[in-house]
Amino acid sequence: MKLYFYSIGKAHDSYIKPGVEDFTARINKYFPAEWQVIAPPKNAAVLSEGDLKKQEAKLVLNLLQPDDQLILLDERGKQFSSPELAQVIQQKANDSTKRLIFLIGGAFGVDASIQQRANTTWSLSKLVFPHMLVRLILAEQVYRACTILRNEKYHHM
Ligand SMILES: C[S@@+](CC[C@H](N)C(=O)[O-])C[C@H]1O[C@@H](n2cnc3c(N)ncnc32)[C@H](O)[C@@H]1O
Numbered sequence: 001m002k003l004y005f006y007s008i009g010k011a012h013d014s015y016i017k018p019g020v021e022d023f024t025a026r027i028n029k030y031f032p033a034e035w036q037v038i039a040p041p042k043n044a045a046v047l048s049e050g051d052l053k054k055q056e057a058k059l060v061l062n063l064l065q066p067d068d069q070l071i072l073l074d075e076r077g078k079q080f081s082s083p084e085l086a087q088v089i090q091q092k093a094n095d096s097t098k099r100l101i102f103l104i105g106g107a108f109g110v111d112a113s114i115q116q117r118a119n120t121t122w123s124l125s126k127l128v129f130p131h132m133l134v135r136l137i138l139a140e141q142v143y144r145a146c147t148i149l150r151n152e153k154y155h156h157m
Contacts (some may be wrong), residue, residue, distance in 0.1 A: 001093045001100055003033040005138060006063065008056050008106035009131050011037055016132045023139035030146035035135075036063070040106055049108045057111035060103065068099045070118045072110065073138065075128050077121030082155055086145035088120065102142070104134050 005024070012020055012035075020035070027033040041047070041055045064070065069092050080088060092100050102122075103114070115121070124137055147154035 001031055001097050003027065003031045003142065004099060004101045005033065005035045005104075005135070006038060006060065006101055007035065007104040007131060007135055008038045008040060008060070008110075009104075010039070012135065013132045016136050019136045020139050023136075023143045026143045027139065027146055030150070033142075038063070050111075053106070053108055053111035054113075056106050057113045060110075060114060061117065064101065064117070065099060067097075068101050069095075069097045069120075070101045070103060070114075071120045071122050072103050072105070072114060072118035073124065073134060074105065074109065074115075074121050075123050075126055077123040079123050079125070082141065082144050083148055085122075085141060086148040088122075089142070089145050090149055102138055104131050104138065106131070 024033055024035065038056070038059050040052065041059070044052055044055075047055065071088075089100070103110070103118070105114075124134065124141075129137070144155050
């Protein structure tokens with residue numbers, strides 16, 4: 001199974017980049033993993049919030065394959081403990097998932113078409129975080145989950 005981290009927005013900010021790269025390199029020892037930052041459409045500034053989300057959704061849906069498992073990050077989703085997240089990932093691997101996609105939405109979140117396509121909607125907290133910060137938390141939590149699956153001494157209950 002390969003992990004993909006899709007994020008709508010601009011390239012990693014300098015204060016985020018080294019951390020995201022470090023945790024992604026660590027994740028790669030368990031699962032191949034890569035980031036894809038999806039730039040919003042060029043005319044984003046003149047679009048309504050709804051139209052922007054629709055256009056961003058088209059870009060995301062074009063990248064998806066029918067068998068992809070999509071985990072959407074959204075503050076309204078389901079919360080997991082770190083061991084529960086590890087089990088979610090393990091279950092996807094057990095189900096012979098080839099591509100597990102984690103998606104971070106844009107400034108206004110995501111269009112309903114993405115919410116409907118998502119196999120799982122995961123909330124990190126009821127708080128809303130900036131998408132840059134979510135990139136770092138996501139990478140760390142997935143790394144943490146990998147270490148839990150291998151019984152390694154990173155996560156302490
Ligand atoms: C600035 S937030 C957008 C918030 C917007 N109010 C919405 O309706 O989704 C950008 C992205 O960060 C992610 N995000 C922010 N806070 C989150 C949280 N607590 N749990 C999961 N994802 C979160 C989501 O993917 C969201 O689409």
